[in-house]
Amino acid sequence: MMQRMQLSSTSAMFYGISHLQWPTTDLERSVALWRDAIGLIEARRGEGYVDLDSGNVLLRLMQVPTIESAVSLRLSVQDVGKAYEALLAAGAAARYAPMRTPELEEMACVSDANGHAIVLWRALSEDEWGFVPELPKQGEWQPDAEELLKRLLAHVPALFRMLVRRKTTRVIEMMAAEAKSPVTRELVIRGYITSSAKATRFRLIAPLKAEGINPDDYKEDFDFEG
Structure with a gap:
């Protein structure tokens, strides 16, 4: 002392x-x-x-x-x-x-x-690194789910991407733990949407469509109050 x-x-x-x-x-x-x-x-x-x-x-x-x-x-x-x-x-x-x-x-x-x-x-900036950083994941992820999230995160401005990567990964793994499931594509999509502030979720529509995902199928997640 x-x-x-x-x-x-x-x-x-x-x-x-x-x-x-x-x-x-x-x-x-x-x-x-x-x-x-x-x-x-x-x-x-x-x-x-x-x-x-x-x-x-x-x-x-x-x-x-x-x-x-x-x-x-x-x-x-x-x-x-x-x-x-x-x-x-x-x-x-x-x-x-x-x-x-x-x-x-x-x-x-x-x-x-x-x-x-x-x-x-x-x-x-992250866009200049020449490689895609690994997700800060701890649980079990299906390979296609991990690759999907990396592609979706590429649409986030580089200045904010690290913070968004951490938050989104955490939310997805919490959802997987609740479902007692490894991380799947479906959980990635839902976590990607709900981890974003509701007022800015409209910005996720274009990245989802670019991956062949219909945002209308996830109306409940877009309306989710986090």
Whole structure:
């Protein structure tokens, strides 16, 4: 108990990271890169430094006579390729061109005039993975039922698909447990419908029809109040 109290007291002394320091031998050139090319907003300027607002913490560009050690920052970007070309056009040097990683990210890297690394990255959407993730299933599934759900889930926008996959799989397995049955195509269809919010179930009609399933046969499930 005493140790927990001490840890809690210590953590209360700290409020989070306020600045990241970026040493530079040419302050105005660094400002041009980070403010004008990358788009950070100048927040404060003082003797030998400029603070730029990154949205989370301030990036402090600090004038120094020499660079003692290079630093590296990762920038989250919408389009790695366009950001990479924009920084090259602004005078940065290429380290490596856009590439996809085993961590399901797209990355590229450039160096500024002082040799510091700026890593550009974004998470790949599920549609870009090149494979269909396994269902988070625990019970027994008939093979055709599993494949059907994977095809139906492909119609869900990639941004929401992981959450929908988890919820739908859970609902289907609960229905299978109640029926004391392995997961069948019929249970997949019913669970796919009832796991969705009633107000948005109309969006399921087209995916079901694409699989040769008549939504009218599942009116009770479409009307189900979950």
